[in-house]
Amino acid sequence: MKTRIPAMLCWLATPLVLAGCLFSADQGGSESRVILSEIASRLDSDEIGSYTATYRLQDGSELTVSIDPDMGRAAVVRDDQASLWTREDNSESLRLWLKVELHNILPTGRSVQTWLEAATTDDKAKVEFDDVTLAGERSDCIHIQGATDSEVENFNVCVTAIGVITRVDARTPQGQYSATLVDYRDGVGEEWFRELEEDPDTQR
Structure with a gap:
């Protein structure tokens, strides 16, 4: 069971230390938008x-x-x-x-970035944050439910500090995505x- 903690404590937490943070339209909405925007910005493949x-x-x-x-x-x-x-x-x-x-x-990083950006302006969406380590890579995870302004209403995605997707579960108009990182290394x-x-x- 994930533990709810006050939104202000989540807001004070640094990225990658978001475990248990739960936001909705009536609790920490502005804080969740800032964190969502920060995580979405990591997914710009140009960087x-x-x-x-x-x-x-x-x-x-x-x-x-x-x-x-x-x-x-x-x-x-x-x-x-x-x-x-x-x-x-x-x-x-x-x-x-x-x-x-x-x-x-x-999904590409740009696609997930679009889902997250849509959720930042959706007051109906419930957003939960936690973190996980997959294949040795620490990741921030975002769980979205009821994002009616996005093409993907419900999805889970985990992203590293440098913008690599480590886990995704989402049903989109294009199909179902479900993938988990099992090995990672810098370079080719x-x-x-x-x-x-x-x-x-x-x-x-």
């Missing part, structure tokens, strides 16, 4: 560096997302099916490619990328 994250999906399969914006490359691997993106450094192009590759599998594997580039079955 995220290179990393490799592996998720376990609802059907038990694994998904690996590896991005290296500075070098203009990224890879998405689901089980043994790989797709590779390599081109000039272009954040918008990378964002669009990820949106297509992860469609109905994992050079040898792993070379193998993908040399593999004729890798989609480009």
Whole structure:
């Protein structure tokens, strides 16, 4: 059971120390909006560096997302099916490619950012915060219910301090998302990328 504590104590808590904070329209609404906005701002993919994250999906399969914006490359691997993106450094192009590759599998940071931003202005939404450590990464978690102004009314999402999604459960008009981080590391594997580039079955 999550414990309710006074909204002011949650407001004084620093990011990543939000366990047990519960806000609604009649309790700490302005504080919850500030915290939601701060967490949403982490999800701007233009600010995220290179990393490799592996998720376990609802059907038990694994998904690996590896991005290296500075070098203009990224890879998405689901089980043994790989797709590779390599081109000039272009954040918008990378964002669009990820949106297509992860469609109905994992929401992009920009998509979740949009859900959170909609919830910040929705007085009917109930917002609960806590934190969790997944694959060694400490994350802030947001649980939203009744966000009628958002395309996603009910969802749970956990985000690290640098904007990596570590857990998500959401039903959207596009489909159901359910993924949990099981492995993470900064940077990308050079040898792993070379193998993908040399593999004729890798989609480009």
